[in-house]
Each structure stands twice: as structure tokens, then as C-alpha cells.
Amino acid sequence: xxxxxxxxxxxxxxxxxxxxxxxxxxxxxxxxxxxxxxxxxxxxxxxxxxxxxxxxxxxxxxxxxxxxxxxxxxxxxxxxxxxxxxxxxxxxxxxxxxxxxxxxxxxxxxxxxxxxxxxxxxxxxxxxxxxxxxxxxxxxxxxxxxxxxxxxxxxxxxxxxxxxxxxxxxxxxxxxxxxxxxxxxxxxxxxxxxxxxxxxxxxxxxxxxxxxxxxxxxxxxxxxxxxxxxxxxxxxxxxxxxxxxxxxxxxxxxxxxxxxxxxxxxxxxxxxxxxxxxxxxxxxxxxxxxxxxxxxxxxxxxxxxxxxxxxxxxxxxxxxxxxxxxxxxxxxxxxxxxxxxxxxxxxxxxxxxxxxxxxxxxxxxxxxxxxxxxxxxxxxxxxxxxxxxxxxxxxxxxxxxxxxxxxxxxxxxxx
RNA sequence: GUGGGUGUAGCUCAACGGCAGAGCACCGGCCUGUGGCGCCGGUGGUUGCGGGUUCGAUUCCCGUCAUCCACCCCA
Numbered sequence: 136x137x138x139x140x141x142x143x144x145x146x147x148x149x150x151x152x153x154x155x156x157x158x159x160x161x162x163x164x165x166x167x168x169x170x171x172x173x174x175x176x177x178x179x180x181x182x183x184x185x186x187x188x189x190x191x192x193x194x195x196x197x198x199x200x201x202x203x204x205x206x207x208x209x210x211x212x213x214x215x216x217x218x219x220x221x222x223x224x225x226x227x228x229x230x231x232x233x234x235x236x237x238x239x240x241x242x243x244x245x246x247x248x249x250x251x252x253x254x255x256x257x258x259x260x261x262x263x264x265x266x267x268x269x270x271x272x273x274x275x276x277x278x279x280x281x282x283x284x285x286x287x288x289x290x291x292x293x294x295x296x297x298x299x300x301x302x303x304x305x306x307x308x309x310x311x312x313x314x315x316x317x318x319x320x321x322x323x324x325x326x327x328x329x330x331x332x333x334x335x336x337x338x339x340x341x342x343x344x345x346x347x348x349x350x351x352x353x354x355x356x357x358x359x360x361x362x363x364x365x366x367x368x369x370x371x372x373x374x375x376x377x378x379x380x381x382x383x384x385x386x387x388x389x390x391x392x393x394x395x396x397x398x399x400x401x402x403x404x405x406x407x408x409x410x411x412x413x414x415x416x417x418x419x420x421x422x423x424x425x426x427x428x429x430x431x432x433x434x435x436x437x438x439x440x441x442x443x444x445x446x447x448x449x450x451x452x453x454x455x456x457x458x459x460x461x462x463x464x465x466x467x468x469x470x471x472x473x474x475x476x477x478x479x480x481x482x483x484x485x486x487x488x489x490x491x492x493x494x495x496x497x498x499x500x501x502x503x504x505x506x507x508x509x510x511x512x513x514x515x516x517x518x519x520x521x522x523x524x525x526x527x528x529x530x531x532x533x534x535x536x537x538x539x540x541x542x543x544x545x546x547x548x549x550x
Numbered sequence: 551g552u553g554g555g556u557g558u559a560g561c562u563c564a565a566c567g568g569c570a571g572a573g574c575a576c577c578g579g580c581c582u583g584u585g586g587c588g589c590c591g592g593u594g595g596u597u598g599c600g601g602g603u604u605c606g607a608u609u610c611c612c613g614u615c616a617u618c619c620a621c622c623c624c625a
Contacts, residue, residue: 136598138598138615138616139616141615141616141617192623193622193623193624194624197551197623198623198624215624215625244625246623246624246625248551248622248623248624249551249552249621249622249623250616250617250618251617251618251619251620252618252619253624253625254623254624254625255625258625259625260625261625327621327622341622341623341624343621343622344621391624392623392624393624402624402625409618409619409620410619410620410621411623411624411625413624414625415625416624416625437625438624438625439625440624440625441625442625443625444625463583463584465583465584466583469583495582495583496582496583496584497581497582497583497584497585498577498578499584499585500583500584500585501584501585501586502585503584503585504585504586505585508585511585513583515583516583517583525583525584527584527585529585529586532584532585532586534584
């Protein structure tokens, strides 16, 4: 047997219904908020992510499925969607066609990581992006959509965490303050933190090493170093969230790992997901469009992990597809008539099934029961002679004869 | 990339050097034109894979692959 690639998974019947449900709710939520779908390739030039996601990120440094194709091009399976979205936005001049673009996408992403619960090498994201809008109300609307999606899915005990990491004007001041406060303690931090202090000092806040925590607790917070425009923006975001009654917790430790984030960052955390507890995460990335060769356009968005949403889905989620009608055939003539009846129901837009292998009535009834069907139609010699079909309500066990012509209407009423 | 746990029937798990089992699921019978409940029966396994130790390995050892947990990172 040839095994699947590590960290990839088949999604089988029984689970796939949960996926369809999550995807359906995601689509409906996005479209209610005025987002339109866009589909971009899952393979891109490597430099798109080097420039977009950021040279200093772990994603680019060690997690990309990158290779040289037969034409000598350096390409990679996308590790995230945002740079592709930005590329498409610029390439098709949507800056002019849709100056204020609200886009969403869904699909697989690839990162070469060690798999664990909620973390896979091929995983799937819902990606939501807004281009060209800077108002803090936009941040709040994006967060609103993210939060609404989670609550619509019935995921309980989720928590919204927000922060502001400043902008190119004020972040250097904060980083300098951070390093100054660290001072001699730098040498006492773990190796990872010492590395972070050189590449991306904010990431020190991601550290979970117990010994480091007393030192980290004493460090300054980014929100205390925001420039006036960033501070005003952040207050605006929180005011808008309060106005629509979405509860948030501010955390100075929410710094996020991608290079392009400015100002607002946010995550929704879930329970029972193990260490990978972020259901979704995102933030503002105002400089990214320009950096990738477009105009000076604002940007904000988030990505939600579909695997994680599926994992967090409550038992009660209405994921099951509607049960079909089932036609039970008796004898050869019954089978011929049932064959036509099933097709007629299907043509009328109703889900209908029958047992195509010749089997006894009991076995057919059992099959109908296993399908959880609400209504069974029985066609045998008796019925055929009278031009009727026997209709059985599977919940009550009641049966009645109905005219052959009115079957579609009768079934529609019961389903 | 690092450390640890676990791989036995479709699923959940027993057996832990001596004939590979149970429950659930699936198929059939009791009931030859009627599902669920019950009773009876049946199908289903190179014990993840490869090597080693042993008269004999599902069991002990090594390797490998997968998975889970944590680190790391993030969705």
C-alpha cells in the first residue's frame, strides 16, 4: 500500500459533512458582509512569499514546500494566502476596478512542519482580505465577521484577543525601548529569545519558557509606545467593537509572527484544540500592497483554519445532509417500476434511492432505515395492479396507498 | 528541527513469550410483501513495515514509517 504524505489527510464520508457545513457557513457569512470570492493558484513564485510573508519569518525560512520546476523557476506551494491575494489585486488592476475590495478565498495551504493536533502539512484556510480602506470601522467589521463566523458555527468558549503593534513610525521607538528595558537580562533569556531580539524583538512575547517569564513580564508594552495616529486608530477599533457588543480582551503579548502586520492584530482562541489553540488570526498590513509593487493601499484581513473550526465544532452542529426518499421494489415488475419512480423523484429535485442489487423486502427496508430516510415508497404487484404506490412514514410506521401520479407531491410534503 | 507516548478487525480496545479475542459496525437467519428492539449465525487480521534475539515474538531489542502530546511555529 502506498501511504499518504505525512501531515496530509483524506477526509472521508462522515467527516466531509462537517467540512461542507463549515464551508457553507463561512461562505454565507462572508457574502452577508459583502465579500466576494476570489480563487488564486496554490503554486506561486517563491519570491512572492519571501517578499510578502517576510524573509525573517519561520514560514519562509524553514516551512515552505519550495523547489525548482522543470523550467528552472523557483516556485512554492503557498504557505498562506495573503500575498497571493495582494498579487492578484495588483496584477488585475483591481485597485481601479475595486478601489475598496472585500475579498475571500478558501483552499489548501502547505507548510513543512511537524504535525500535531490542529497542525498539518496540508491544511485549509478561509482567507478574508480588505484592500484600500483605512478606517478603524473596517478593522471592527473584519473582526465582527471573524467573530460571527465562530459563533454561527456554535463554537462555545471562544475568546477574542486584540492588540496593536504600531506602524513603521512608532514601532522602532518601541523596539528600542524593549531592548533597552531588556538590557543585561538579555543574556539570561533562552536561546530562541536571544535570536528573536536580533531578528524581530516583538516575538520575545511569544516565549513560553517559564524561566523567561519574570523578565518578559517587566518589559514595556507596544500600546504604550503608539504614535498619535496609531493610538487613535486603536481606540477607534475598540470603540466600534464595543458599539456592536463584541467582547474582546487586549493582550500586549499578541504580536503574531508575520512581518507585514501593522497596527491592529487579533486572534480568536478556542478550547480543546490543544496547544494549537488559534481558530483564526489576522491583522492590518497597510504597507504590503505597495511593497509588492502596487499603490499605497491599506490592507487588513484574517485567516481561519478550517481543520480547527471542524475540530471545535459542537456535537449538535446540523451537519447531516437531508435523508433521501427510499423506494422498495418487490419482484421483477416492481423493480422496473421502482427504477422509473426513483428517476422521476430525482428529476423533480428530490433525493431518492433504491436498492439496485436484487434483495428481499426486509433487506431493502433495513437499508432505508440505515439511511435514516423519512419516507419509503413500496412498489409491488399489488400496487401496480391498482396504479398505486404504498407510502410509509418511517417515523410512525403508518402506511397508505397513493395514486401513482401524486407520488412526487406526497413525498415532497413529507420531506 | 528537538523530546516523549502510541501503532492488534472498518471503529474502540483486550491478549504482553506458547492456537489472535471482545464490544460496536457490516452481512444473513428467526420474519418467503415491511426497518428500528431482541435472539442466533457469518464475513472480516501478513498484530504499521523491515531486521534481530528465541524452539517459538502481537509480546523483548534495533531501525523505519505513521500518529498523538509537548517544544518550535501558527490557522
